[in-house]
Amino acid sequence: MHILPLALLLTAALRGEALAQEPPRLVVLISIDQFRGDYPDRFGAYFTGGLRRLFEEGLWYANADLNYASSETGPGHATIATGTYPRQHGIHGNDWIDPRSRRSVYCVADSAALPVDGLGGGVSPRNLLRSTIGDWLKAASPRSRVISVSGKDRAAILLGGHRADAAYWYESRSGRWVSSSYYLSRLPDWVREYNAQDWVRNRVPEAWTRMAPESLYARQGPDAFPAETPWNGSTAFPHPFDPKRKPAQVGNTPFLDFYTLDFAWRLIEAENLGLRGVTDLLCLGLSATDYVGHGFGPDSHELLDQLLRLDRELGRFLERLERRVGKNRLLVVLTADHGVLELPEFLEQFRGIPARRLLYAEAIQPELDRIDRTLRERWGIGERILLPGGFLNYAAARRAGVDSLELEAQVRQELLQVPAIVDVYFRRELVRDGGPDRPYLGYFRRSYHPARGEDFQLRYGERSLVTSRPFGTTHGSPYRYDTHVPIVFWGAGIPPARSDRAVYSVDIAPTIARLIGVPYPEDLAGKPLEEVIRR
16 A cells, blocks of 8 residues: 655645555656647547547546647746746746846756756756746656657656656657766667667658548638648648658658657656656656647647547557556546637638738837837937847936836837837736736736846737747637646546536646645636545
């Protein structure tokens, strides 16, 4: 029988958290990158494997939301793992401009984290300012293993937290699984042996083709569509791999998730997860849906094929987990870090919904330059006023006799004349709570970390895709298509149900903590989900 330390039992009793049954021996936290919250309803009829089981047999929150504006991978995974918003955990973007040095910072960059066995390196959780569910588990149960795996370094690192025993991610140059010296001094023998199999070249076919009849895909729309990202000059199936670039190309296909799940299963066996008499945590970031969605959009044949293949591979993975641990001793949590906007051209052509693609260099930057010239001429200032990255030259304005409130008022007035821009939020509005409310101001406040934040942030209009590319799509807005995500709890005696009440990504970590009986910080933004803990 799993015996919790007395201190944990006392903590649970004081909070009214008496455990109804033995905690799960293995928790698998899965984040499907860019998996929109409407995908289960939209594509659920096509699922026959793991996705179908999770949504039908699990407790599914169909109305879950990020509840903050920076709907990107880094903030998403940090929020899932910490139970706090970006304003608390500090990962408010995949990248940001440091206000002091004005240099770009990658969210998991760490020059002190060295390569391991000549691969990986350069990244760690150093920039993450809060502890994670894995950190809480390690503090309460040092014998527990916490390991994370993802196709992206930032997903593996931010899900795993500061005290993870290991984190692994896919390196597209070599086609291998790598880490950094923050976690390991050398790769375990089993990882070396696995990498030596050269999975990409030996297990991935010569081309990415549809796995189901073409008629099923045709219901979504055309295969070839000009706004999709070309693959060897074509946007239609099949997509042949270039043998010389195969490791890099595989990262943009369903085979990346297949590879991730295969590696994860080898990890479970090698590390003996789930059979060690304590609760172990495995965090999985499945990245392929994001790469495919960016390139081809959520209405493409490619995205549907990605989900069908993921459904199949997740089904096999769940079956293996059940045989190994048993469903009642297994907890699987499924969610996503963010959603995505449809291709604007697809929305207009096939759904009659107004949308637009705005190339930043053509539609936004010239307007910012014009506004800067206007303000400088108005006040007789020689230096630039609108600085790159969302900063203002307050010092130059002050020398010209313009105080900060007047500067911001004039900047706001000019920016709101740009058709793509519908609101502007300044630092003084973002750092405080209360005051006059405006649409999405709360979303931007929960995203804003003062020590790392800009002087102002822009909100573009809904379904306005501001991008540097003439094809593909992206996310990063406060709108529902970017912030609506699924949350599912499966196994561990949790009965199947669908809940349509509003819940948030920050609720995931404290809910897991309650289920496994470990203390967590009292100042979390998230709350344990009652439907789950009442199992």
